[in-house]
Amino acid sequence: MTRNDDIAGPWATADPNTVVVMTGEFDVAEHPQVLVTPALGSCVGVSMWDAFRRRGGIAHVMLPSPADSRVVGRPDRFASVALPKLAAAVAGDSSVRRLVAKISGGSTMFAVDGTMRGIGDRNVEEVKRQLALLRIPLLAEDTGGTHARTMELYLDTGLVVVRSYRYGIKEL
Amino acid sequence: MDPQRLSALQLDALSEVGNIGAGHAATALSQLLGTAVGVTVPRVRLLSVTEVSGVFGGPENLVGAVYSRLLGDLSGGLLFIAPRDDLLALADALRSRPVGTAKSLGADEEGLVLHAASVLQSSYISAIARLTELSLLPSPADFAFDMMGAIMQAVTAAIGMKADTAILIMTRFETEEIAVDGALFYLPDPDSLEVLLGRLGIV
Numbered sequence: 185m186t187r188n189d190d191i192a193g194p195w196a197t198a199d200p201n202t203v204v205v206m207t208g209e210f211d212v213a214e215h216p217q218v219l220v221t222p223a224l225g226s227c228v229g230v231s232m233w234d235a236f237r238r239r240g241g242i243a244h245v246m247l248p249s250p251a252d253s254r255v256v257g258r259p260d261r262f263a264s265v266a267l268p269k270l271a272a273a274v275a276g277d278s279s280v281r282r283l284v285a286k287i288s289g290g291s292t293m294f295a296v297d298g299t300m301r302g303i304g305d306r307n308v309e310e311v312k313r314q315l316a317l318l319r320i321p322l323l324a325e326d327t328g329g330t331h332a333r334t335m336e337l338y339l340d341t342g343l344v345v346v347r348s349y350r351y352g353i354k355e356l
Numbered sequence: 357m358d359p360q361r362l363s364a365l366q367l368d369a370l371s372e373v374g375n376i377g378a379g380h381a382a383t384a385l386s387q388l389l390g391t392a393v394g395v396t397v398p399r400v401r402l403l404s405v406t407e408v409s410g411v412f413g414g415p416e417n418l419v420g421a422v423y424s425r426l427l428g429d430l431s432g433g434l435l436f437i438a439p440r441d442d443l444l445a446l447a448d449a450l451r452s453r454p455v456g457t458a459k460s461l462g463a464d465e466e467g468l469v470l471h472a473a474s475v476l477q478s479s480y481i482s483a484i485a486r487l488t489e490l491s492l493l494p495s496p497a498d499f500a501f502d503m504m505g506a507i508m509q510a511v512t513a514a515i516g517m518k519a520d521t522a523i524l525i526m527t528r529f530e531t532e533e534i535a536v537d538g539a540l541f542y543l544p545d546p547d548s549l550e551v552l553l554g555r556l557g558i559v
Contacts, residue, residue: 206415207509208406223415223505226513246406246509247516261406261516293510294423294498303513332506334416349418349502 205229208261210243210270215339222334224289226304228311228327229335230267232274232283232320233342240339241274243267247303248310263307267314285320286344286356287311288335290327304328324356359402359521359546367400369556370525373484374398374542378527380483381476381540385529388475389449389536396528403524405516408508411524412437412539415505420461422473423511424497426481429490430548433511434480436473438538440501443469449534461501470499476529476540488555511543519546 203213205221213219215238221229224244233240249264259265271280290308308327315322326333326346336345344356362370378395386393401411409415420443426432438446444458447465450472451457458465474497485492500507512522525542544552553559 206406207409207505223409223503223509225503225506225510227506227509247513250517258404258406258520291506293500293502293507294421296423296425296495296498303510330500332503334503 205242205244207244208246208258210241210260210266210273212239212241212270212273213339214239217339219337219339220334224333224335225291225293226289226307228263228287228289228304228307229333230263230270230311230315231286231335231337231344232270233285233337233339234274234278234282235284235342236282237278238339239274239276240337240342241270242335242337243270245307245311248306263310263314267311268318271318271320280318280320283320284342285315285322286324286337286342287322288326288333288344288346288356291329291331291333293330293332295330326354326356359519359523359549362402362549366553366558369553369558370523370544371398371400373487373552373556374400374525374527376487377480377483377542378529378540381480381527382529384475384479385472386531388472389446389531389534391449391531391533394530394532396530398525398527401524401526402521404520405512405522408512408522408524409505411508412504415503417504418502419504419507420469420499420501421507422470422477422497422499423507424474424477425495426492427495428485428492430484430488430492430544430552432542432544432548433514434477434494435507435511435541435543436476436538437504437507437541438536442536442538445534446472446536446538449531449536455534466499466501470497473497473499480540480542488552490551490555511541515543515545521546523549
């Protein structure tokens with residue numbers, strides 16, 4: 185089933201400078217590394233960047249916040265858990281105040297029923313709420329719609345590149 | 357019910373549920389196409405909700421997908437997935453024209469694929485409904501052609517709110533003459549596992 189490799193991701197090339205962030209995870213890197221998170225559907229990719237240190241991070245969040253606190257395993261798939269952790273990890277021993285954020289994703293892949301329709305929108309809403317709580321300015325976003333996206337963060341300029349099958353390449 | 361705690365017997369039972377559903381679905385598809393349709397033995401896979409984007413090649417692998425929610429006594433999802441060329445072949449076969457006629461997935465092809473996949477999904481769940489004597493309905497299906505990872509995440513998002521593990525009961529369909537190779541996933545919600553296994557008498 186892997187006949188169509190029109191958009192081969194950077195993980196296929198095993199470039200040592202590429203840091204891939206998979207679903208429900210977050211990671212931090214410094215220039216000249218590039219952060220990539222593939223296939224954002226209803227999930228939201230949140231990038232945070234420190235211009236001074238040319239350092240940044242991406243979180244690939246799947247859901248807004250845990251429905252109940254009994255959820256076991258890795259809770260980093262929730263925006264309310266991952267974003268404060270990402271901000272602390274990117275800032276390190278310096279201030280969170282220097283960080284700026286850009287987000288993408290949060291689409292509706294299938295308009296099937298009420299519970300599905302909400303998840304993309306609710307993810308974007310919760311991400312924005314968390315960024316406001318952390319006082320991290322949101323500089324740009326490419327969210328909503330019905331298509332999947334791949335997000336890249338270049339740490340020298342803070343450029344975010346969003347790739348999609350339907351709309352090609354977009355720079356934030 | 358935590359999917360990680362399922363016994364071997366319970367996993368076998370889920371595989372058998374998939375088997376019965378797939379058998380009926382294959383019959384329906386072969387009636388629709390007028391050709392023999394082969395089915396593989398269903399595989400039950402337990403995957404972390406954050407790992408599902410990796411199934412079927414890379415997360416950016418482009419696939420056509422038809423998704424329908426399961427309503428009624430059991431909640432869950434049914435997802436049909438096939439590569440682009442196979443969907444074009446399927447559309448040609450349904451229009452009784454030579455394979456290779458359709459060049460792109462336009463509105464007409466999308467409609468045909470959506471229709472065929474809905475028939476497949478409906479017969480799959482009606483077989484499960486008869487087996488378990490439960491009332492099950494498929495929601496209207498929707499079509500998407502996009503990255504595999506995003507599709508899998510969208511369909512497991514509802515499961516991710518409640519559990520760490522998603523259960524995928526996967527069957528592959530193959531037709532010899534027109535090379536349509538697709539997969540059907542049944543994703544029972546963790547809440548409804550108990551109901552399903554209860555009806556089979558092996559909670």
